[in-house]
Amino acid sequence: MPKIEIACFNLEATGIAQQHGADRVEFCADMSLGGTTPNLRETEIARRALHINLHVMIRPRGGNFVYTAHEFAQMRKAITLYNNLGVDGFVFGVLDAMGNIDKQRNSALVELAGEKPCTFHRAFDEVTDSVQALEDIIACGFNTVLTSGCASNVDLGQEELKRLVQQARGRIVVMPGGGLRSTNIGRVWQETGAEYFHSSAITDGSETAVATEVQALVKAVKL
Template structure:
């Protein structure tokens, strides 16, 4: 049995995710750019309504994952703010200009999270060396890596996902995500033996999770 995280870009999506059996919500804004730090007031509402785990995206903008010192300062401030709000965990990832994990900056954010679990998001899919990157992420103290297997989607990245799960062993959770749907999750699960999966559960062209899709994702791995 594996677990399901739903990427939610609005309050209603978070409600739907919880109602239909998701284990965790990744709350963020700006679906068009892959997610950014959500609105504080909306997050306050979601935090009050959810009894399942709430992880908050910490990403100041879309685009690449190399951040200025001003953007990094904003990320630190956001972690402190959302930590005080009661977030259960955080989602972020910083690379250097060579496509390596920026260990110093990531480690600083993990420490600011105060022991709450941190997911290194799909910035991982842009690293120059996935083997070394995973070791660096583990060393920084992350608990999870969200990845499509360094490919456009989980189906094309399936072999790399399987390899990453094997490399990770019990040291960190590899969470497949990116084009993950109820139509393909079972074979990805059976092939990779991953313990956690990530999907927006959007199947109708909107920006809100579809309840039946959330339910189907949960059922597929239980």
């Protein structure tokens, strides 16, 4: 049965996600930047309050996904700190200047996460070669890739999402996200064969998941 991850940009949203049937929370800050590493104290509060899985974004800044040595060191430190809080997994992605997967750095971060599952986030949608990129992130040890199908949203990327699911052959979870709502999740599910879906569930222009939208997302794939 398909599962739902809700991107949450504040503590209120994490509670809404859990209360209304989400399977997992992706916790991050700075919605306007597409998500960055959340506040440590707020993550600690979320960890205590949630019984569903809590994955944390590890991204030191907005913008591109090519990081300096200092920024990469920040990412390493963050994984260690948040791991000690008992989060269930991590979300990150490092590219090189050519738009390829930085295999050395990603592998190092996956290793640092230990047994915790890692999701390669929508940096994937900026790669130059999605076929090779998927093989590379599988080789790095990621469990999941979050992608809109290398398009601006899942509707435009639907065919690529379907192809990625087929290429993955169960070796990694391809999780559609980006413009995913209760109004299109059923079709994306049927057309791609994906089994995990990602949405902010924000339909009111705020930065907080809307309870009725979380409910509708869950209902759409769990009838």
